[in-house]
Amino acid sequence: MAYREPSHSHPPHKAAQKNLHNRNHTHSHASNASSHTPTTDEAENLSPEELQHRRRAEIIRKRQQEKWQQERRRRLIREHKIQLLAGSVLLIFVIIFTFVLIPGIFSSSKSSKKQKEEATQTAKAGLYEDKNGTRYQESDGRFCKSDWKEIDEAKYYFGKDGYMTTGWLELDGKEYFFDENGKYDSTKHRPMVALTFDDGPGKFTDKLLDCLEENNAKATFFMLGENVERFPDVVKRMHDSGMELGNHSYDHTILTSTTKDGVLQQMQKTNDSIEDACGVPADVMRPPGGSYNETVAGLVGLPIITWSVDTRDWATRNADNTYNVTIDNVEDGSIVLMHDIHESSVEACLRLIPDLINKGFRLVTIRQMAEEKGITLENGVDYNLLGEKNQSTE
Numbered sequence: 075m076a077y078r079e080p081s082h083s084h085p086p087h088k089a090a091q092k093n094l095h096n097r098n099h100t101h102s103h104a105s106n107a108s109s110h111t112p113t114t115d116e117a118e119n120l121s122p123e124e125l126q127h128r129r130r131a132e133i134i135r136k137r138q139q140e141k142w143q144q145e146r147r148r149r150l151i152r153e154h155k156i157q158l159l160a161g162s163v164l165l166i167f168v169i170i171f172t173f174v175l176i177p178g179i180f181s182s183s184k185s186s187k188k189q190k191e192e193a194t195q196t197a198k199a200g201l202y203e204d205k206n207g208t209r210y211q212e213s214d215g216r217f218c219k220s221d222w223k224e225i226d227e228a229k230y231y232f233g234k235d236g237y238m239t240t241g242w243l244e245l246d247g248k249e250y251f252f253d254e255n256g257k258y259d260s261t262k263h264r265p266m267v268a269l270t271f272d273d274g275p276g277k278f279t280d281k282l283l284d285c286l287e288e289n290n291a292k293a294t295f296f297m298l299g300e301n302v303e304r305f306p307d308v309v310k311r312m313h314d315s316g317m318e319l320g321n322h323s324y325d326h327t328i329l330t331s332t333t334k335d336g337v338l339q340q341m342q343k344t345n346d347s348i349e350d351a352c353g354v355p356a357d358v359m360r361p362p363g364g365s366y367n368e369t370v371a372g373l374v375g376l377p378i379i380t381w382s383v384d385t386r387d388w389a390t391r392n393a394d395n396t397y398n399v400t401i402d403n404v405e406d407g408s409i410v411l412m413h414d415i416h417e418s419s420v421e422a423c424l425r426l427i428p429d430l431i432n433k434g435f436r437l438v439t440i441r442q443m444a445e446e447k448g449i450t451l452e453n454g455v456d457y458n459l460l461g462e463k464n465q466s467t468e
């Protein structure tokens with residue numbers, strides 16, 4: 075209810091009554107109190123008790139006003155929260171840019187200038203040594219990287235980081251040896267070993283392939299036709315990753331104890347299953363038990379590959395033993411006999427493969443090794459070692 079200015083024509087007691095009414099009204103509807111501004115005339119006509127009431131009403135009115143202002147401020151803050159946030163983010167960026175980036179840009183441009191100056195100052199072509207090795211600097215100040223350099227009739231190779239290579243280097247599938255001074259020695263060839271695995275594939279063969287692939291190593295698998303049919307995907311994987319596929323008969327029949335037809339069947343069925351799995355047949359063979367005679371040799375139609383290092387892994391089933399026999403006996407041209415159907419043999423290989431490589435050996439297939447040694451593999455001929463001592467036991 076709106077406050078009505080008391081009329082002066084009313085008798086004093088009536089005005090007081092009306093004021094009293096209004097005071098009560100002010101208490102219960104404080105929101106209307108702001109419109110109330112008592113005149114001096116009124117104040118003069120009021121009793122001390124009523125004056126006190128007025129003062130109280132005034133205080134309440136002021137508090138109410140403060141409360142509204144506070145609420146208005148809060149509302150404003152709420153409404154402009156996003157703008158405020160964006161503003162502060164912008165401010166932070168400005169600060170970072172001013173104090174961090176600008177000095178950084180200046181200092182880096184200064185240091186690159188300095189580097190250029192240094193390079194032009196020291197741009198005298200030749201070898202430079204530092205704590206990391208030796209580099210070759212060209213006359214334009216740049217360093218020789220991933221490239222050959224002929225200095226005083228000797229050939230050197232500088233790697234990706236610009237440092238001179240020593241020891242063995244494989245480049246585009248070829249092996250190079252550099253002596254301790256970095257000079258290329260064309261007379262040295264890295265020793266090669268052919269790891270071979272019989273009787274598979276089996277359930278551990280994939281694990282062996284993982285390790286061979288990780289180490290960029292190759293091996294040869296002499297497989298049984300019946301196992302090729304059980305694990306065609308593994309055979310496909312072998313072929314795709316550059317392993318050599320060998321024929322080890324269909325079901326491990328000893329070829330000297332079967333008929334001519336038996337030998338031919340064992341060979342043919344296995345070649346067919348290998349070809350079904352990966353598209354190509356076997357290109358080497360190993361007779362079960364290593365047993366063959368002239369008749370068998372004349373029938374198999376593939377080079378006969380035996381071995382120079384027999385791990386006897388099938389008998390010991392001991393990974394440490396297989397590891398030790400191999401590491402202690404390999405030499406350039408060795409053909410190592412193992413069986414990937416035994417977990418202990420695969421376990422041995424997980425250590426052997428990286429360790430043989432660290433010892434300087436290249437792990438290659440039979441065909442690779444023969445090719446690098448200049449040996450032409452002939453069908454029906456037995457090869458048990460492809461080193462300098464050679465080879466055919468025929």
Ligand SMILES: [Zn+2]
Pocket residue numbers: 272273322326362363
């Ligand atoms: Zn066998």
